[in-house]
Amino acid sequence: MAFTTLMGAKVKRREDPRLITGRATYVDDVQVVGLLHAAFVRSPYAHAKILNIDVSGAKSSPGVLAVYTSADLRAAGLDVSMPVAADIPGMVKPPHPPLATDEIHFAGEAIVMIVANSPYAARDAAEAVAVEYDELPVVVDMEKAVAGGPYAHENLGTNIAYDLPTKVGDVDGAFAAADVIVKQRLVNQRLVPCPMEPRTMLAQWDTGPGALTLYSSTQIPHLLRTNLAILMGLPETKVRVIAPEVGGGFGAKLQFYSEELLVAWASRQLARPIKYIETRSENFLAMTHGRDQIQYVEAAAMKDGRITALRMKIYSNLGAYHHLLTPAIATFTPMMSIGCYTIEALECQLIGVFTNTMSTDAYRGAGRPEATYLVERMVDLVAAELGLDPLDVRRRNFIAADAFPHPIATGLVYDSGNYQGSLAKLLELVDYGAFRARQAEARKQGRYLGIGFSTYVEVCGMGPSAAMPAPGWDSATIRVEPTGSVTVMTGISPHGQGQETTFAQIVATELGVPIDNVVIVHGDTDRVQYGVGTFGSRGTAVGGAALKLAIDSIQEKAIKIAAHVWEASPGDVEYRDGKIQIKGVPSKSLTTAEVGFMAFRGVNLPPGLEPGLDATRRFEPPNFVFPFGAHACIVDVDAQTGVTTIERYVAVDDCGPIINPLIVEGQIHGGIAQGIGQALFEAAEYDENGQLTSGTFMDYAIPHAAQVLSYETAHTSTPTDVNPLGIKGVGEAGTIGSVPAVVNAVMDALAPFGVKHIDMPLRPEKLWHAMQSKRNGAAHT
């Protein structure tokens, strides 16, 4: 049979048949004997003192086995604060108890845990709990919060968690020498991640060995295990975490939630398995949110469009508590605000702010969409100010294609890039001149078309351990089984990224085994060696790189065995076209399966070589990777209604060599959809009392299929030397690149009305008002 490489092949996702036919096992599908169910009483108020909790009605409610308040936890020895992995020197860290103690800090905060014999009994009992509150003043607005009281935590005396300055290059000199200074306040609104599967968990305490199994819809099973063991005071070897099928995470399941701790803890207390499946309403209230920055930006530019410096003051709304990575997310924003440009000087004051809202944390892009939006909007505003074409301004500022690796002012080193190349490819697909002509013609007829560009670069493949709040490496084990099947244990925890397919493609190609004989195991800490998980577009760039190292080890050993069989020198034996052969003698070959069986059988092996054909390797990334691309969006804004219709969306992305184009495009498509969501529709909104007013899918507008379109995608391929596959991450690129493209397009459409900037989401009413103001002769900015 002729050898076919599967690298770059459009292999259909092996995960999909079980997912789309309802045969996948999610946490809620796991049934165990004696299962109990948890429910939580959550605060209706955003900020209040708890005066009294009367649980008598709940305790006598039918089917109830246990009712826990914060006092009960402490009395039973669980007196802990939920961990925060990210640290910023001098950062204020208010305690984060798993159940509220005497003060509530956001609407939706858990106060009482109920365990009952059915979810219905648990919910009924939760309603029977009577909590007496004394309402406290609420702070929701970040800018008011930094000015003084009221304080989100009454006794903290401040709402500022940290105030982090950055200053690099001659900022003051650049501003003094600038021909123009363009200033803009940009709001990057709060979003709700909305995975299809909310937070789900099932804890099972096994009294015999005194061991715990936690099924959880998580992105980080091993890190969750470590944290759980520490907080529960258990040996880590007695904690097993299983992430079965996970229905999306988007960063919000890169987390250790107090509910996970409590369900596990209560399972040990009661020696019974306990399941908790949160409702969608709870998911809106109590799963971490994303974004929520206010950015004051000044750009110094020269007449020719060169941008010489940025000055920024950025407020990051942290919410009420630090979750695992809450304080770290916004630090990516100044770090990446240079974009793909040669901006040498930059000053930023980044202020992390507590408010009486749900915490923010990672959400697809996590700090980088905020950076890309910032710089890509500013580039367009500089162009508008100078009367230059936004593409010319981009070209004038691009880092040269021969300048990589390229250290940027904020200290990162861009690994590889060709920003001119992706833009050129984009312009092969979009006839810019023809669009401008059509736009001019349409305007005469009262139709407002616009085109927006985004040339982005982002940082992912997280990351070098020294630069991460957690380990940055990941791991892979490959086992060639006696029959020649190959088992791969990966330390990443895919939940939609498709590595059961792409990793199998790599293994099948490199070891020459049929893809159906390759199984990718993940998401079970008892089956898989320690791994760090899936987030920060690291799955393939780090986990895949570890897999490549393990393949190298397998090949090396297989070559030694084959060489011994042939009485040849290992140096004369190689893997070629999926087989082991003597160099230049293709007629003499062995398969991995054949050599694997020899290794299993344990006879005729070279002296000193252990039996078995398996390998475990870890990859420590020497740098992040920096995928990039150029997106264009064409919109039609209805002048009568302000409704934006996206006519075309064209994306050119560069994530290095592509293992599976279907999966890469799927990631890009999903990312763009979420970007369009932020640009046009989505906003997590709290009223002045700290009530989430967009807490259902009736109010919170994630884009429906009919609200998006068929994207046109293309790629350039610029490999990285950061990992042995040469690839970069692609999970977040679509979201990062797309938001400014959409907003720039709408602003371009509204240019005849003198509109320079409108904050997201670009709801029809805002655009209509902007157009009305101009029609009515009023000035508008």
Added chain:
Amino acid sequence: MIPTAFDYARAGSLDEAFALLTKHGDGAKLLAGGHSLVPMMKLRLAEPSALVDISGIAELAGIAFDGKRFTIGALTKHAALAASDELQRHAPVLWEAANHLGDPQVRNRGTLGGALANGDPSCDYAAVMFALDATFAVASKSGRRDDSASGFQRGMFETSLGPGELLASVSFAAAPHSAYAKFAHPASHYAIVGVAAVLELEGGAIASARIGITGVGEHAYRAGGVEKALIGVRASDATALAAACAGAASGVEVRSDAQASAAYRSAMTEVFTARAVAAAAQR
């Protein structure tokens, strides 16, 4: 979905439904498609003691057209309305509203009568029934009574249906020159503004018009002023059409929310009224 406990009974006929309603008393609710009631139960905003499931009562479903009038059973699903060639030809306003309601899953389960009886202030069909000047057939143990669109609708989530009554069908005359124009909420897909227009045309000009509007006020209404102003207007004359539609929200206490302030909603009411009329005139 974790509602409070409730009894459940399935009715095979109207008589059985009435008997079950009597048996289960005041706390009982009728279940048709369940697309408004069940989400309310899920949130525990509705806590019925019993559900009387009428979705299997065959006599309450179906589209009948005698060449002049339609009679449509209350349990007819949105998807059936959206797929009806007869409606598309002879009463496109309802066909169009059904096609723009919710998503395929909602259309496959939800019913015409359920939507109307729920009395949602953004109910698409409420506007359509006003424009069609429909008759509502209300059934109870003691017999049937007819109601008008304006009589049926009493307020926000309030209809003329009394205890033991249910909406059996609606009927209306064919309306070939009709259209529904909807400005949908981006999340819920309910109408921010929904306008149903039924026209009679003479020599290219509007001879008479009935305009039903939903999503704007406390409940759907007929825009009487616009109906009068439209008489004699040629729908192809955009300026005259816009002028005639200028009062589409006047006299209405216009709602305001995160997606549309009262001022914007009023302006959009005029825009979508003109669009509905223009589309109806094209048919």
